[in-house]
Amino acid sequence: SQKIEQxxxxxxxxxxxxxxLTCNYTNYSPAYLQWYRQDPGRGPVFLLxxxxxxxxxxxxxxxxxxxxxxxxxxxxITASQPADSATYLCALDISGGxxxxxxxxxxxxxxxx
Amino acid sequence: xxxxxxxxxxxxxxxxxxxxxxxKLISGHNSLFWYRQTMMRGLELLIYFNNNVPIDDxxxxxxxxxxxxxxxxxxxxxxxxxxxxxxxxxxCASRQGGYTFGSGTRLTVV
Numbered sequence: 001s002q003k004i005e006q007x008x009x010x011x012x013x014x015x016x017x018x019x020x021l022t023c024n025y026t027n028y029s030p031a032y033l034q035w036y037r038q039d040p041g042r043g044p045v046f047l048l049x050x051x052x053x054x055x056x057x058x059x060x061x062x063x064x065x066x067x068x069x070x071x072x073x074x075x076x077i078t079a080s081q082p083a084d085s086a087t088y089l090c091a092l093d094i095s096g097g098x099x100x101x102x103x104x105x106x107x108x109x110x111x112x113x
Numbered sequence: 114x115x116x117x118x119x120x121x122x123x124x125x126x127x128x129x130x131x132x133x134x135x136x137k138l139i140s141g142h143n144s145l146f147w148y149r150q151t152m153m154r155g156l157e158l159l160i161y162f163n164n165n166v167p168i169d170d171x172x173x174x175x176x177x178x179x180x181x182x183x184x185x186x187x188x189x190x191x192x193x194x195x196x197x198x199x200x201x202x203x204x205c206a207s208r209q210g211g212y213t214f215g216s217g218t219r220l221t222v223v
Contacts, residue, residue, distance in 0.1 A: 034211055043117075043204050044156070046211025089156065091212075099144055099208055100169060103156040 003027075004104040006090060012110045013080055021075040021107045023090035030092040033066055035075050038087045038106065047088075048075075080111045116140060119205050119215035126222055131193040134218045136205030138186045144208040147180055147190050150217070151201045162188065195222045 005024045013019050023033070032051045036044035050057045050066045050073070057064050063076040077084050089106040093099060118137045126132050138145065146161040160170040162182045170180070177196070182188040192199055200221050206214040 036211075041216075043206070043214030043217050044212075046213065049211055095169075099146075099163075100158065100161065101146070101212060102158060103148075105155040 004090065004092060004102065006088075006104040007107045008105065010108040010110060012112065015081060015111055015113050017080055019077040019080045019084065019109055019111070021088050021090075021109065023073040023075070023104055025071050025092060028071070028092055028094050029068075030094055032093050033064075033073050034091045034093075034101070035062075035064055035073075036089040036091060036103075038089060044089055044103075077109075080109075082111045082113055085109055085111050116142075116209070116213045117205055117207055117215035119203075119218050121218060122216065123219045124221070126195055126220070128196055128222055129194045130222075131191065132195045132199075132220060132222075134190040134192075134203050134205075134220070136188045136190075136215060138207050140186075142185070142207035142209065145182055145188050146206040146208070146212065147188070148204040148206065148214075149201045150204060156204070159190070192220075195220075197222045 032049055034049045035047045038044045048059055048064045050064050052068055061078045065074045087106040087108045089103050091101045091103045093101055116139045120135045143164050147159040148156050150156045159172045160180045161168055165182045178192055180190045202217045202219050204214050204217045206212045
């Protein structure tokens with residue numbers, strides 16, 4: 001069956017450290033993968049998009065890698081801050097053009113001072 | 114999420130009643146998506162439109178659910194009759210590179 005897996009356990013880290021979140025998928029060949037942040041009571045907010053022919057993408061303190069052989073994406077937040085505490089969702093386009101985006105369950109990140 | 118406005122923010126209704134959720138896009142986009150989020154199942158895609166035409170409604174759980182997009186800036190999701198298991202947060206989203214989500218409608222069916 002097709003599925004997207006993210007760490008179900010919450011990730012607790014100390015302020016200033018690098019947070020690394022994992023997204024694994026099976027039986028998909030996505031044209032691109034996206035990462036979102038969701039705060040309680042709010043809708044997901046788009047962070048980064050990485051295409052299948054890109055290995056890595058960066059935006060300020062964020063870095064995303066995409067390994068289509070391993071079917072895995074890693075999401076890194078460097079120099080983490082308490083304000084980074086949220087749930088992070090990965091999402092795949094599985095329709096190759098019609099933008100059918102499906103989401104993982106998300107990983108909750110807590111950054112402690 | 115200023116580009117996508119959903120109403121109402123909260124809706125509490127009795128089982129069997131009709132519920133209509135609304136989504137307004139501030140600037141016209143050619144793609145619109147309805148998602149449902151619950152603790153058990155996470156974010157599920159219900160239906161999406163391209164150029165006001167429904168492209169894929171395979172995620173709509175039952176015939177009780179219907180969606181329309183009469184123009185490029187407005188869509189409705191209707192549940193008739195509603196059931197307690199429909200309780201969830203319903204999101205509308207449009208696509209501009211990444212997706213822009215509204216703040217959601219929290220629906221509680223009692």
